Amino acid sequence: MRALKFLLAALVGVALLLAVVAGVHYRLFERSWFHFNQWHQGEQAQEASLWLPDYQATIQGKVVSGIDDDLSALTFDPDRNSLIAVTNGKPHWLELSLEGELLRAIPLVGFGDPEAIEYISEGVYVISDERLQRLLRIEVNEQTTLIDAAQAQQLSLGIDLNGNKGFEGLAYDTAGARLFVAKERNPVRIYEISGFPFAESTASVHINEHDARLFVRDLSSLQFDEQTGHLLALSDESRLVIELDNNGQPLSSLSLSAGRHGLERDVPQAEGMAMGPDGTLYLVSEPNLFYVFRKPAK
Structure with missing residues (x-):
C-alpha cells in the first residue's frame, strides 16, 4: 500500500x-x-489601440490562383492600392488584389531565401534574405520584368546567425524613417534600423534592439500602424497577432485558431501580414492561402 x-x-x-x-x-x-x-483593461485599451479582438474574418482560406506553394510575406502598396508579396521556392515578386487575385509576377534573381517584403515609397521596397541575413532595396515600375539582387542596394547584418531562423518580417515607419526587422526565433527578436534603405553608406545606418515584451514562439511578419504608432507582430507557431504599444507592451491580440474571430479552420502557416489605410488586416499563409479581417461597422 x-x-x-x-x-x-x-x-x-x-x-x-x-x-x-x-x-x-x-x-x-x-x-x-x-x-x-x-x-x-479592455475599455481603456480600446480607446488608444487598434483593438484586435474586434476583428472578424471576412475572407478565409482563399486559394490564390496561379501560386502553387511558398507564398510568403505581404505589404500594402498605397500607390497601387494593392498587396505585394514574395514566394521563396521559386522566388518571385507578386502583386495581389485586395481580394486575393494574382495580378502580376516578376522573377527574383540572386535571392537565396526571400522571406519578407516591405513597401518604403513609390516603387521602392525592401526584401529580406533570411539565410544570409541581408536586406535588399529594390525598385519596381510598370516596365520591370526581372529583379536582380546584384543590382540592389544591400545591407548585411549577420546577427545571431543560425541558418533558416533569420529575418522573417519587416515593417516601416514612414514618419520616423525606421525599419523594423523580425528575427524568427532562437532567439525571437525585433530590431529597429535607421538610415536604410536611403543611407548613402553603411556608416550612417544604426541598429538597435526594439524592446518588445513578446511571449510567442516565433515571428513571421510585422506591420507598423502609422495612426497609433503601434507595431503588430505575427506568430505562425503561436497562431497569434499581437498589438504592441510604443514601449513594446502587448495591448491586444487576434487568434488565428478555429472558432475565433469567425475562423472555421486554423490558419495553417501564417507567413505574411499587411494593413490597409482603413485598418483592414490582410494575411497570407503557406502554401497559397489568403485571409482578410475587418472590424464590423458600428
Whole structure:
C-alpha cells in the first residue's frame, strides 16, 4: 500500500513537472496573464489601440490562383492600392488584389531565401534574405520584368546567425524613417534600423534592439500602424497577432485558431501580414492561402 501511494505521488509529481515544462515551452503562463490583462483593461485599451479582438474574418482560406506553394510575406502598396508579396521556392515578386487575385509576377534573381517584403515609397521596397541575413532595396515600375539582387542596394547584418531562423518580417515607419526587422526565433527578436534603405553608406545606418515584451514562439511578419504608432507582430507557431504599444507592451491580440474571430479552420502557416489605410488586416499563409479581417461597422 505504501509503495502504491509512493508511485501515485511520483506520477503526480512527474505530471506536474511536465505541465510546467510545457507551459514554459509554449509560453502559456505569459499568454494567460496577457489575456487576463486584456480582458481586465479592455475599455481603456480600446480607446488608444487598434483593438484586435474586434476583428472578424471576412475572407478565409482563399486559394490564390496561379501560386502553387511558398507564398510568403505581404505589404500594402498605397500607390497601387494593392498587396505585394514574395514566394521563396521559386522566388518571385507578386502583386495581389485586395481580394486575393494574382495580378502580376516578376522573377527574383540572386535571392537565396526571400522571406519578407516591405513597401518604403513609390516603387521602392525592401526584401529580406533570411539565410544570409541581408536586406535588399529594390525598385519596381510598370516596365520591370526581372529583379536582380546584384543590382540592389544591400545591407548585411549577420546577427545571431543560425541558418533558416533569420529575418522573417519587416515593417516601416514612414514618419520616423525606421525599419523594423523580425528575427524568427532562437532567439525571437525585433530590431529597429535607421538610415536604410536611403543611407548613402553603411556608416550612417544604426541598429538597435526594439524592446518588445513578446511571449510567442516565433515571428513571421510585422506591420507598423502609422495612426497609433503601434507595431503588430505575427506568430505562425503561436497562431497569434499581437498589438504592441510604443514601449513594446502587448495591448491586444487576434487568434488565428478555429472558432475565433469567425475562423472555421486554423490558419495553417501564417507567413505574411499587411494593413490597409482603413485598418483592414490582410494575411497570407503557406502554401497559397489568403485571409482578410475587418472590424464590423458600428
